[in-house]
Every structure is written in C-alpha cells, then in structure tokens.
Amino acid sequence: MADLTDGRGAVKRRIGTRLWLAGGWLTLLLLAAVFAPLVAPQDPLAQDLFLTRLPPFWEKGAEAGYWLGTDSLGRDVLSRVIYGARLALVVALVAGSITCIIGSALGLMAGFLRGWVDLVISRLIDIWMAFPPVLFSILLIAVIGPGLHSIILAIVIIDWTRFARVVRAEAMAQGAMDYVASAQVAGRGRIGTMLREILPNVLPTIVVLLTLEMGIAVIVEAILSFVNLSISTDDPTWGGMIAEGRASVYQAWWVLVFPLITLFLTVLAFSQLGEGLKDRFDPVLR
Amino acid sequence: MFWQKLIARIGTTAVTLIGVAVIVFVVIRVVPGNPVAMMLPPGATEADVARLTALYGLDKSIPAQFLIWVQGVLHGDFGTSITTRQPVLDLVLGRLPATLELSIMALVMAVAIGGTAALTGTRLRGTKAEGAIDVANGMALSVPDFLWGLALILLFGVLMPVFHISGRVTPSLELPFTTGFYLFESLFRLRFDLWADIVSHMLMPALALAIPLAAIIGQLLKQSLKETMHLDYVTLSRTKGYGENHVITREALPNAILPTLTLVGVQFTFLIGGTVIVERLFSYEGLGNMAIDAVINRDLPLIQGIVILFAVIFTAVNLVVDLLYTVLNPRLRHG
Numbered sequence: 001m002a003d004l005t006d007g008r009g010a011v012k013r014r015i016g017t018r019l020w021l022a023g024g025w026l027t028l029l030l031l032a033a034v035f036a037p038l039v040a041p042q043d044p045l046a047q048d049l050f051l052t053r054l055p056p057f058w059e060k061g062a063e064a065g066y067w068l069g070t071d072s073l074g075r076d077v078l079s080r081v082i083y084g085a086r087l088a089l090v091v092a093l094v095a096g097s098i099t100c101i102i103g104s105a106l107g108l109m110a111g112f113l114r115g116w117v118d119l120v121i122s123r124l125i126d127i128w129m130a131f132p133p134v135l136f137s138i139l140l141i142a143v144i145g146p147g148l149h150s151i152i153l154a155i156v157i158i159d160w161t162r163f164a165r166v167v168r169a170e171a172m173a174q175g176a177m178d179y180v181a182s183a184q185v186a187g188r189g190r191i192g193t194m195l196r197e198i199l200p201n202v203l204p205t206i207v208v209l210l211t212l213e214m215g216i217a218v219i220v221e222a223i224l225s226f227v228n229l230s231i232s233t234d235d236p237t238w239g240g241m242i243a244e245g246r247a248s249v250y251q252a253w254w255v256l257v258f259p260l261i262t263l264f265l266t267v268l269a270f271s272q273l274g275e276g277l278k279d280r281f282d283p284v285l286r
Numbered sequence: 287m288f289w290q291k292l293i294a295r296i297g298t299t300a301v302t303l304i305g306v307a308v309i310v311f312v313v314i315r316v317v318p319g320n321p322v323a324m325m326l327p328p329g330a331t332e333a334d335v336a337r338l339t340a341l342y343g344l345d346k347s348i349p350a351q352f353l354i355w356v357q358g359v360l361h362g363d364f365g366t367s368i369t370t371r372q373p374v375l376d377l378v379l380g381r382l383p384a385t386l387e388l389s390i391m392a393l394v395m396a397v398a399i400g401g402t403a404a405l406t407g408t409r410l411r412g413t414k415a416e417g418a419i420d421v422a423n424g425m426a427l428s429v430p431d432f433l434w435g436l437a438l439i440l441l442f443g444v445l446m447p448v449f450h451i452s453g454r455v456t457p458s459l460e461l462p463f464t465t466g467f468y469l470f471e472s473l474f475r476l477r478f479d480l481w482a483d484i485v486s487h488m489l490m491p492a493l494a495l496a497i498p499l500a501a502i503i504g505q506l507l508k509q510s511l512k513e514t515m516h517l518d519y520v521t522l523s524r525t526k527g528y529g530e531n532h533v534i535t536r537e538a539l540p541n542a543i544l545p546t547l548t549l550v551g552v553q554f555t556f557l558i559g560g561t562v563i564v565e566r567l568f569s570y571e572g573l574g575n576m577a578i579d580a581v582i583n584r585d586l587p588l589i590q591g592i593v594i595l596f597a598v599i600f601t602a603v604n605l606v607v608d609l610l611y612t613v614l615n616p617r618l619r620h621g
Contacts, residue, residue, distance in 0.1 A: 126298065127305035130597040132559035135577050139589065142581045143316050219430050223563055226432075227578060242436060246567070249444050260436050264429060271428030 019276035022269040029266060033085040041065055042076035044083040044236045049074055053252040069254040071244060077258050080236035084259065087237050088266065090148070091221045095155040096214040102156060103163025104206050110164065111171025112194045121164065128161045137220055141229045151224060155217050162216075163209055170202040204281035208274045215270030222263055238263050288612065295608060299601045306597040307590075311352050314586050342368065342587075355590075364594075365587035369580075374591035378573065382595070383466030384454055385565070385572035389558045391469070391488055392495035396557070397550070399496060400503025407504070408511045408534055419504070426501035431560040435494035435567040442490060450487040452569045459483060491568040495560050499553050506549055510542035517541075544614065551607025555600040 032039055042065065051074040054063050062069070068078040110121035140154040174180065175198065183197045184190075218238075225239025226246075238259040245256025339345050342365075343354055358365060364374040407419040443451030455461065455468060459480065463471045469488065472481040514520060515538050523537045524530075562574030569575070573592055580588040 123298075123301065123305070126302045127309065129555075130302050130306050130600045131309075131593065132562055132574075132596045132600075134559060134562040135574070135581075135593065135596065138562075138578060138581050139310075139313065139593075142584070143313055215428070216430075219432060223432055226563075227566065246436070246439065249439065253440065253444055256436065256440060260433065260440070264433055264437075267430070267433065268425065268428050272424075275424070275428075 018272045019280075022272040022276065025265055025269040026273070029085050030089060032082050033089050036082050036086060040076075040079035040082045041067065042079040044075065044079040047073040047075055053248075053255075055252075056254050056258075068258050069252065071241070071255045072248055072252065077241070077255060080241055081238070081259055081262050083236040084238045084241065085262075087148070087235070088218045088221060088263075091151055091155070092214040092217045092270070095152040095217040095220075096210055098152065099156045099159045099213055099217075100163055100206060100210045103160035104167045104202075106160065107164035107167030108171050108194060108199060108202070111168035112175050112198050113190065114172075118168075121168070125161045125164055125168075128158075131158075133158050134223060137224060138227055138229060141224055146229055151221055154224075155220050158220075159213060159216065162213060163206065166205060166209060167202055170205050171198050174198050174201050204277075208278045208281070211270050211274035211277060215267045215274075218263065218266055218270070291612065292609065295605055299605055302601055303594070303597055307356075307594060308352070310590055310593045311355065312348060314589055315348055315351070342366070344586075364591045367580075367588040368585045369583045369588070374587050377576070377588060378591045378595055380466060381571065381573045381576050384468075384570065385558070385561050385574060387467060387469045388488060388492055388495070388561055388565070388570065388572060389554075392492040392557055393499070393550075393554055395492055395496035396499035396503060399500035401507065403500065403504035404507035404511060405534060405539075407508045408515065408538075409530065411512070423501045423504045426497050427505065429498070431494045431498055431557075432563050432567065434497045435491065435564050438490045438494055439567070449490050450483075451490055452487075454487050454571050455480070455484050456487075487568075487570070491564050491570055494564050494567070495557050499550070499557055502553055503546055503550060507542065507546045510545050511538050514538040514542040544611075547614070548607060548611050551603060551610070554607075555603050558596070558599060558603070 048070070051063060051066065051070050052072055054066050054070040054074075055061055056069045056077075057064075057067050059069075066076050066078070068076075068081070070076055071080075106121050110118040136158050137154045140157060141150050144150045144153060171194075180193060180197055183193050188196065221237065222239030222242060225237040226243045228240075228243065241259040242256060242263070245252070245254075245259065249256050336345070343351055346354070355365065362375065364378070366372070367374055367377055370377065403419055403423060407416050410416050410419075439451045442449045450456070461468070461480070462475065462477070465471050468484050469481070472478075472484060511534065515534075520533060520537050524533055528537070561572060562577060564570070565572045565574040566578050573595070577589065577592045579585075580592060
C-alpha cells in the first residue's frame with residue numbers, strides 16, 4: 001500500500017508543477033497582450049529600411065533596443081510577438097468559448113434526448129468528420145472574407161464537433177445511471193434533468209475540452225495567417241510572422257524562431273492546463 | 287449479421303458523402319465575385335463574361351447546377367478546372383499518388399516510433415526512462431503537425447541542412463516514371479539514386495505528420511500493455527521461464543493491440559487531413575497544396591473535386607477500419 005500512496009503523491013506533485021508552469025506562461029502572455037503598448041520596446045508596425053534583418057542581441061551586428069532582431073522590413077520582432085499575443089488570445093478565448101457552448105449544447109441534447117435529435121446531430125457530425133478541417137477553414141475564410149470575425153466564425157463552424165462528440169458520449173453514459181432515473185421519479189422534467197443533473201456531471205469534461213480548444217484555436221489562427229487569409233498583412237500575427245520567417249529562413253532565422261517558440265509554448269501550456277485539470281477532476285487522484 | 291452490418295455502413299457512408307457534396311457545393315457558390323471574370327483578360331466585354339459563365343453552367347440556379355454536377359459525376363466527369371482548363375478528375379488523380387505516398391510513409395513512421403516507445407516504456411517500467419518517455423509522449427501529443435513541420439524545417443533544413451525541405455524531388459533530375467507513385471516506382475525500377483532523393487524530400491513532412499500520431503499510439507498501446515501485463519496468463523508464461531522481452535512482445539502484445547488498431551484507423555484520417563497544411567509548408571506537390579491554390583484562385587470545380595476526394599478517402603478508411611475490427615475481434619464476429 002505504501003507503494004501506491006507514494007505513486008499517487010508523485011503524480012500529484014507532477015500535476016502541480018505542470019499546472020503552475022502552464023498557468024504562469026499564459027498569465028505572462030495575457031499581461032503582455034493587455035499592456036502591449038507599455039511592454040513593447042518598439043512600434044510593431046514601424047519599418048526602418050536602415051535596420052533590416054538585424055540579428056538578436058547576442059549575435060554580432062545587433063542593435064540596442066531590438067532585442068530579438070528585426071525582419072526584412074526593419075520591424076522589431078519582439079514587439080511584433082508581443083502585439084501578436086493580443087490577436088492569439090482574443091481568438092483563443094472568444095472562439096474557444098463560443099465553440100464550447102454550441103458544441104456542448106448539441107452534444108448534450110443528442111446524448112440525453114436521443115431520438116430524432118440524436119439522429120440529426122449524429123449525421124451532421126459524420127458529415128463534418130469527412131471534411132479535412134484545415135481545407136474547410138481556408139475555404140470558409142475565402143468565402144466569408146478575412147478578418148477577426150471570420151476567423152472566429154470559421155473555428156466555431158468547424159470545431160463544434162469536437163465538443164459535440166465527446167459530450168454526447170458522456171451524456172449517454174450519465175443518462176443510463178440510477179441517479180437520473182431517481183431524479184425523474186422525483187418529478188424533474190426531461191429538460192430539467194438534462195440541465196440540473198446531467199450537465200453538472202459532464203462539466204469537468206467540457207472544461208478540459210475548452211482549454212484544449214483554446215490551444216487549437218491559436219493554431220488555426222496561425223495557419224490561416226500563414227496561408228495569408230487571416231487579418232490584414234500589416235497587423236502583427238504569429239502566423240503571419242511565421243510565414244514571413246519561413247520565406248526568409250536562410251537569411252534571418254530569428255524571424256521564424258521567436259514567434260514559433262512562442263506559439264509552441266502557448267499551445268503546450270493550453271494542453272498541459274487541460275491535462276492538469278483532467279487529473280484534478282479525476283476522483284481517484286483527488 | 288456481417289453482411290447486414292456492411293450494407294448499413296455503406297448506406298450511412300453514402301448519406302455522409304452526399305451531405306459533404308451539398309455543403310461544399312453551396313458554400314463555394316456563396317463566394318463573392320464572379321470567378322469567370324477573373325480568368326478573362328482586362329479588355330473582355332460583358333458578353334464574353336456571360337458566354338463563359340454559361341459555358342461553366344454558373345448562370346443556372348444552385349439546385350440546377352448541383353443536378354448537372356451529380357449527373358456528370360455519375361459519368362465520371364467532375365467538371366473542368368477554371369484556372370488550368372483541364373478536367374478536374376485528371377488534375378486530382380495526378381496529385382493523389384503524392385499525397386497517398388506521404389500519408390502512408392507518415393503512418394508507417396508513426397507506428398514504428400509509437401510502437402517502439404510503448405514497448406520500451408513497458409520494458410523499462412518503473413525507471414526514470416519510463417518517465418522520460420511519458421513526458422516526450424505528452425509533448426508530442428499536444429503540439430500539432432504544423433508546428434512540428436516548422437521546427438523540423440529549422441532543425442534539419444537550416445541549422446543542420448541534411449534533408450530537403452522543399453518540393454517532392456530535385457527539379458533537375460530526369461524522371462522516367464509512368465505512374466505518380468514515385469516512391470514505389472523508383473524502387474520497382476531499381477533506381478535507388480532517385481529513391482534516395484525522393485525519400486530525402488519526404489522524410490521531414492512525413493515525420494511532421496507522424497509525430498502526433500506516434501505519441502497517441504505510444505500512449506494507448508503502453509496503457510493496454512500495462513493492463514495486459516497483470517493478467518494471469520502473462521504471469522504464467524513468466525513462471526514458465528520466458529524472458530521479459532518474450533513476455534512483452536509474444537504474450538502481451540497480441541492481446542493489447544486491438545484498441546490501438548481501431549484508434550489508428552480514425553487517427554489516420556486526421557493525419558491525411560493534416561497533409562493539406564504540411565504539404566504547403568514543404569511546397570510538396572500533392573493534393574493539399576493544390577487545394578489551397580484552388581481556394582486562392584477561386585477555382586470552384588477544382589475545390590469541389592478535391593474536397594469530395596478527401597471525403598471519399600476519409601469515409602473509405604473508416605469503413606475499412608470498422609470492417610477490420612469486426613473481422614479481428616472474435617467477440618463481435620460470432621456475436
């Protein structure tokens with residue numbers, strides 16, 4: 001038995017550090033995004049053709065004030081990464097939440113009400129699963145035009161199935177349990193049971209999915225910027241910077257490296273947050 | 287029982303494909319701007335535009351256009367690309383082999399890497415190495431193929447330029463191929479020089495696609511192995527005096543592999559979907575890269591053809607996996 005408790009303690013400790021690291025990075029990012037004008041050393045849009053492709057500070061030829069170097073138009077990489085966090089976080093929070101609400105609602109209805117509601121929603125999920133998601137999102141942006149609203153709309157349209165699929169399965173499993181039957185015997189209606197009994201029990205799953213979805217939303221935005229279909233080309237976005245960095249990777253690797261590392265850490269942080277929360281909700285570990 | 291199931295599955299697959307066709311058809315016809323006007327020279331008259339619009343059938347109502355398109359498809363005619371003016375079917379089938387080769391190579395790599403990780407993790411369970419494998423798995427799982435592709439470009443294309451990071455084959459090479467399956471045909475023709483060049487181009491994009499799937503396989507297979515290792519028959523084979531390696535690969539693995547197999551099927555469709563952006567990243571001349579160009583050029587018939595083809599591939603993979611599962615799982619076969 002001692003063996004088991006030790007193992008549990010180790011897992012718990014690891015979850016703790018993971019949650020702290022992930023939360024710390026996301027808080028830092030949020031602060032940088034909110035106070036971007038105060039934190040950014042340069043104007044992210046200012047071009048200076050005398051200061052193009054400056055290397056980061058530790059390399060020879062670096063210029064003070066341009067810590068992470070400049071791109072081919074002489075714009076400061078660090079300032080653009082900081083301002084890029086604004087768009088990334090707005091997309092993550094807004095698109096993630098709307099997708100979560102719509103997808104979970106549909107999944108809950110399909111899983112608990114069953115019947116023709118389930119039939120229609122399940123068929124829709126099947127159809128959605130047959131689309132390549134990246135191509136679908138590029139297609140949607142081409143149709144509704146670029147811009148922040150379009151990106152959010154595209155993410156909601158494509159990713160609702162992620163929530164609907166999982167929540168439907170969970171709601172079905174919960175619906176078969178005794179407490180649901182006793183709630184109905186006690187006089188709760190179908191909708192009442194769904195919202196008061198089933199929903200609280202699938203909520204932990206929904207929260208975990210939501211954090212994962214936020215990471216996915218950041219990636220989708222980056223991919224759309226990369227294909228040059230996101231916001232206007234001037235606004236600093238991580239994906240836009242990556243596209244530019246990919247094109248000039250042999251001349252100025254830093255234009256690609258820094259937004260890429262930021263994106264890496266952000267996606268990792270969102271998923272570790274999700275994993276950490278999942279373990280927190282796990283009754284065995286609690 | 288088996289046949290009933292098969293027919294029912296084919297029925298739902300057909301419904302799914304029709305649904306996909308309808309949605310794509312409607313969505314791309316909401317695109318603002320007349321795609322035909324863009325392909326004419328600046329001096330074209332209104333009458334020219336109208337004539338060309340009628341030629342592509344774009345002057346009719348959307349339901350009428352859909353019926354014409356479906357009729358064509360049933361005769362193997364997917365329309366004509368607006369930008370290249372070649373039949374869509376020829377264009378799409380010309381690019382399909384490149385994408386299939388890339389996806390299959392990625393799948394093989396994912397199974398190899400993920401399988402090795404799971405077996406090594408099980409063999410070394412309880413040690414620091416197991417923890418390291420778990421952490422690596424977790425990281426590989428949370429970062430998508432797009433970012434892995436960029437990281438690989440930086441590492442093996444720029445910092446240590448050992449692999450090609452652009453295109454499918456070195457452009458100056460003369461290709462004797464009659465099919466689009468360069469990777470297989472170069473082997474078949476014993477042209478190992480060409481084969482090496484093609485592999486060097488494919489390795490990085492394939493690895494980018496493989497890493498997330500490898501992590502999923504690694505995690506799930508290790509989990510199932512862990513459960514199987516506690517079963518009585520495994521303990522029995524150990525008391526018979528078999529070594530740990532034999533016990534894991536010969537006794538535990540065959541029983542632990544089924545859940546992983548089903549999952550790989552579903553995840554394989556996600557991998558194929560990932561080729562769209564990864565091909566773009568590595569300028570690999572496959573279907574996905576052509577699809578993005580088609581969207582940018584507003585080539586409606588071509589977009590339609592590519593999306594339908596992807597949907598056919600996805601549903602076919604799912605169908606095969608379902609049937610395989612029924613065949614491989616003795617409980618389902620007899621029940």
